[in-house]
Amino acid sequence: MSDWRRVKKLVTENWQGTRLRYAVVVLILVLGSALAVLDPILYGKMVDVIVDALRDQHPETIVNGVAVLLALWIGVFVINVTLNIVGRYIFWKANNILGLNFACSAVRDMLSWSRQRFSRLSTGRTVKVFDQAWEALFWVPGDIVEQVIPTVLTFTAVVIAGLILDWRLTIASLIMLPIAIWLGYYGWKKARPKQEQLDHRWAALSRHVGESIGNISVVQDYAQEDRRARTFASLMRQVVVRQLRMNVFWALFHGTGSTLTLLGRAAVFIVGVYLVANGSTTLGTLITFLGMLNYLLSPIQHVIGNSLPRMSMGVSHLRLYTDLADEINDLKERDDAVPLKKIVGDVELKGVHFTYGDQSRATLLGIDLTIPAGTSCALVGPSGAGKSTLVKLINRTIDPTRGCVHVDGKDHCLYTLTSLRRHIGVVTQDTYLFHDTILNNVKFVKPNATEREVVHACKMAQAHDYIRRLPNGYRSIVGERGVKLSGGERQRIALARIFLADPPILVLDESTSALDSETEHRIQQTLKEVMKGRTSILIAHRLSTVYLADQIAVMERGKIVDIGTHDELIKKGGLYDRLWSLQSDGYIS
Ligand SMILES: Nc1ncnc2c1ncn2[C@@H]1O[C@H](COP(=O)(O)OP(=O)(O)O)[C@@H](O)[C@H]1O
Ligand SMILES: [Mg+2]
Known part of the structure; x- marks a missing residue:
């Protein structure tokens, strides 16, 4: 699937509650663009009023003429600023909703992945990829709505207004456009693979850190801190070198974009001065054009210099995520499952x-x-x-x-x-605990269980006595993955869970x-009772x-x-x- 198809799929899957908002934002931006074009037209007119009045030797008409135009000009400015504030608010709201929808559905989906699939992944990397995708989903559609669409609209408005005012100056303004478009395309093509490589390095780095922390006991027990830190440093250097190359690339790109803008301005200036000199256009029109050029060129420059690098990064992040999310689930529920x-x-x-x-x-x-x-x-x-x-x-x-x-x-x-x-209740050699109290860890399998039921289950699992001796009893926090408990203590919590869940199989x-022979023997008696009449x-x-x-x-x-x-x-x-x-x-x- 192409990059854009992937982005489109992710956006359309998660855009409930955002479409109307984005549409309003685009509408506001259209209005904004139209008003923005009025701005240089108005002060171009002011210049013409002044120049005409001076030429006709009626300087007293200047004040009236300019006053009306100035009032209009300020009015347009105030409306534009207000629209901008409202538009930005709606824009951020829509962006946040999109991110929220994505995060919720992505996590729900992730929780249904088979364990086989998880066994091929590393937690550090998965979390990083998810995190980056979430951020990218913030930027990519956002940049399209906030930068690309307005730029295209402003551009259209400016070109139409320009053609009405003076077609020769309009052509002069557009002379650099093909080069700018080619530059954008070239930068995008060139940057994508570089960015993808960089993302893979980032993911490898996160995996390394995640594994170092997850396996901290073996790292420290075998005194491997130094080696782990050195490997990290070398991975990090690779990331930094690539990131720097990327930054230099975009900086050169940005520089070229600015040069094109300057050349575009120069072209209008040269053609404009020539036309004013031979009297075929007014000074006001030239000033209007120079002003409109700002509205034309700075968004294009912004898209090339800021949005394009950000979108290139975002699309790469989203690709990494969809590669992960679209992998076939080896364990699928049938559509007609009951x-x-x-x-x-x-x-x-x-x-x-x-x-x-x-x-x-x-x-x-x-x-x-x-x-x-x-x-x-x-x-x-x-x-x-x-x-x-x-x-x-x-x-x-x-x-x-x-x-x-x-x-x-x-x-x-x-x-x-x-x-x-x-x-079906399963207890394995490994016990998985949450960073929470013992009570909640046991209750995990039956959230509505009463404390009495939990205590009863713990008594059956020979866990009650040691739990009672803990400083906070059933409300003691077990630490991440249960690090504060011994292997045998953890295992008894797992047994308590299954006694509480009371499954038929x-x-x-x-x-x-992980239990000592004596405790094991006592639990055997309980298990014998529990297994009676139950498939075990x-x-x-x-x-x-x-x-x-x-x-x-x-x-x-x-x-x-x-x-x-x-x-x-x-x-x-x-x-x-x-x-x-x-x-x-x-x-x-
Ligand atoms: N997640 C896994 N991925 C690949 N191979 C596995 C996995 N789990 C177990 N195995 C392999 O399957 C074989 C049987 O493992 P297992 O069923 O755990 O044996 P037992 O419980 O009898 O000790 C082992 O040789 C092991 O290498
Ligand atoms: Mg086994």
Whole structure:
């Protein structure tokens, strides 16, 4: 898609509430242009009144003649200033609405991107690109409405007025125009790729900073601050060098534009003096033309010197954003998807294959697994076997490359994503917390929960005692990503969340891996209660937590190699039996 088509699409998608305002702004600018042309005409007339009066030797007529024109002139000026103020207000209002509409819809869209898609992006870069696009959407349509359209209109008005007054002087005024148009076109073509490169550097820089901060513990623990800072400095230098080149380019460009303006003025002056000297035009007309030239040339100069560089930058920013936003979402809700209302809890995987986008080898190879409603199924196997990938298929974090997943006997793609996920609670090894209180972090999954419900859930998750001991109890702030809590404490908050959410289907992916054996043991008792009558899928390295499951699926290299109850698998004597013998000394009483 061409750059302008992209800009047009972004603007038209977000212009509700701005169109009328922009139209009023253009109308005001048209009026302004017409009045602006009156200005030099009026003082040109004043000069002619004076010159005529002196020539006819009736100096007493000067005062009356000039007074009327002066009053008109001031009137025009006052109206113009008022229009300008009102126009600017409406213009900024429309610009802000456009930015607001864009930001809201962009964030909403971003929140629906698949996690696969996010895994290809960096937060620092994404935030920067979004930020720049938002700003660009402020400038690009703004410059078009406020600079380009008025310039074209003023230009038209001035040319018409000029042709009425004196066609020869009009041609002299326009002599530099083709060169100016070519210059604008040349600058635009030349600057776009340079600007795009610069934007990519900026994005890389933001990514670097974002990653340094996000991974601050590993940076500091391995004493890599110096190296990170040096890499940053070198990235920054690249940005600065390119930015400077860009600035020099536009400065030269601006200079050339000013020179053209000067040459245009000179042409009018030379032709004008010649025409006045041989008596074929009046001095007033020449002065009018010189005045109109201001209205003609300074907007063109402004468009070339200011709007063009800004729009070039803005269009480049918008391109970077649309590249990001228009990427195919690998996880799409069907158009005819229906909400999943009441759920029984049958889960079935049928011939499921899955390959991560950037991998050549399949991670899951023909998985068939039936988990009847209300039963539990454990997945065991070496790390990298594909256990976490398998459970990600159930709540549609990813979609199978081949095969399908059924929930309550129907392909779960038929349900809307949010309604499906509302019925499936997932706790993983990693706990994601917001920079907020513990209370709000637990309540996140059920915003209307009462404090009593939260406390009850935390008690179940063995989190209540440590939370109570914190200086502010449930109102303690956990820090960004929960940095103020230990791994085990964070994990118990994740468990409290799922107990509060109380979903019909439970997925526990190493959800107790960060806990000490004693706490884990206590939580096992709770989990046993919670899992009763609920479809549960659990993954755990400690077999003591899985051996009571209704069925245990043993996974190896993307396949289920064995399935059965604990006793059956022990009797068979395969991988499960070996793992069990290794672990039973330590954990099983
Ligand atoms: N987001 C991802 N992108 C690409 N490959 C991945 C991703 N997540 C996991 N993998 C790959 O898939 C394989 C299985 O991973 P996983 O399902 O997490 O195993 P398990 O949970 O059994 O330890 C691993 O070899 C890993 O390299
Ligand atoms: Mg895993």
